[in-house]
Amino acid sequence: MSARAVAYVESLNLPDSQTARVFRLLAKLTPASSVDDQDAPMGLLLHDSDIVHLAARLGIAADEFRQQLRALKAMVRMDILEHRDGAWEIVYGPSYTNPKPPTRRRIRVASxxxxxxxxxxxxxxxxxxxxxxxxxxxxxxxxxxxxxxxxxxxxxxxxxxxxxxxxxxxxxxxxxxxxxxxxxxxxxxxxxxxxxxxxxxxxxx
Incomplete structure (x- = not known):
């Protein structure tokens, strides 16, 4: 579980309680990032069998869970890609919702x-x-x-x-x-x- 993902989702204070429950569950399933960057994107991949299982954990139907995923994309700036094989690719994080201007860094310039x-x-x-x-x-x-x-x-x-x-x-x-x-x-x-x-x-x- 990514503690950073959970903290990020909680900070959004989504107005719709059901959508917020779905997003919190996704955050708990998000793997911890190996990148030491608090603004780095976070993400996970769900398969159709995962959707059925996760919906049951929340006490809702699988179709309702899918609808909540689609609603989530409309509420929060993020990538939610619904593939034809039933997989859902989800990428989110501060770089989507609060993009910062790039900072100039002194690095070696390769020719x-x-x-x-x-x-x-x-x-x-x-x-x-x-x-x-x-x-x-x-x-x-x-x-x-x-x-x-x-x-x-x-x-x-x-x-x-x-x-x-x-x-x-x-x-x-x-x-x-x-x-x-x-x-x-x-x-x-x-x-x-x-x-x-x-x-x-x-x-x-």
Whole structure:
């Protein structure tokens, strides 16, 4: 259980008591984050069998639980993705409801020529499995391009990347260009717009 998730949900003081009960239960099921960042997103993945079990714990029908999940998304800025296979992907946290302006940090600025084939992406909530780097073509760097394969921490690391930046849609040769592309692709999934300058920091951190 994530104590941070429970405290966050309690702080929202949702007006609808039934929706608040559902969200508190989700918070209790949210795994504790390995990220030492109080603003980092939190999340969990529910399957249809989980919905039936959780609804019973609250003394409501499974369909009512699903309706409460949909109502929750309308009340709180968060991601609640309802998949066709019955799975529900839920991501929430302070970065959704109270986004803060990015702070400037002094970090070593990597040059484009220093980028290796596989490098970690350090953005909280995406840092467990996401990678980026420079892919050479036929052993030639001058023919190569930047790429990124980004997964939310709640994703299956063996599954398809949630965001895949690669040719032919994206033919990028600099870190700045990659940061711009990631900022554009990640915004709909985060619910907030993250400046490319901050994305660049997470790339070269």
């Amino acid at each position: 484009d020529a220093e980028v290796q084939a596989v490098q970690p992406f350090a953005m909280p909530g995406w840092e467990h499995y996401s990678t980026w780097g420079f892919e050479e073509i036929h052993g030639r760097r001058d023919l190569g391009h930047m790429y990124a394969q980004l997964y939310l921490n709640t994703d299956d690391r063996d599954g398809k990347p949630r965001i895949w930046i690669t040719p032919p849609r994206h033919t990028l040769i600099t870190i700045d260009q990659l940061a711009e592309a990631i900022a554009t692709e990640i915004a709909p999934r985060m619910g907030i717009t993250i400046p490319p300058e901050l994305i660049r920091d997470y790339l070269v951190k």
